Amino acid sequence: MSVVQGAITARFTRNPAIEAAPMKDESVLFNPKTNKFCLLNRTMAFIWSSVDQNGTPEEISTALCRSFSGVTDERARADVDQALQEMVALDLLVRIDA
Helix, strand or coil, X not given: CCCCCCCCCCEEEECCCCEEEECCCCXXXXXXXXXXXXXECHHHHHHHHHHHHHCCHHHHHHXXXXXXXXXXXXXXXXXXXXXXXXXXXXXXXXEECC
16 A cells, blocks of 8 residues: 555655755755755655645645646646655655544
């Protein structure tokens, strides 16, 4: 089961140990625990910045549709679910069960 599958009320927060450096349309994250950098593309950077503002995957997906033209609800939800799952696996985000 994925990190977000079946969890409409799931919420996520940024790992407070992660250092972020926003760039034009991207972001660079540094995890001091693993000593690794992560470069986020425009979509992933948007999702990263939306986590603390929009809460649930559904709310983040809605915000993504409003901000990126031509993105369907289904595509946004799939992208957000995948992004959240990857960021949790990389210890960039922490899931908060509602």
